[in-house]
Amino acid sequence: MAWTAGSRLFRSLISILQDNVDDEEVRVEIYREVIDIFESMDCENLKELYEETDDPAFDMAYSELY
Numbered sequence: 001m002a003w004t005a006g007s008r009l010f011r012s013l014i015s016i017l018q019d020n021v022d023d024e025e026v027r028v029e030i031y032r033e034v035i036d037i038f039e040s041m042d043c044e045n046l047k048e049l050y051e052e053t054d055d056p057a058f059d060m061a062y063s064e065l066y
Contacts, residue, residue: 018055025057028057
């Protein structure tokens with residue numbers, strides 16, 4: 001069973017990281033790790049956040065993984 005609320009939670013994390021981590025490369029590294037964690041917990045809908053958020057670091061991390 002997929003975890004549909006995961007993308008909403010991840011969107012909140014993106015906002016928190018943007019507000020608190022100025023270094024884009026550090027955010028990319030964090031996103032790579034957190035994407036893996038979320039997907040290991042059946043969150044299968046993070047693709048909807050790709051290019052939907054205003055953080056290019058997330059887009060970069062997601063595109064590197066997929």
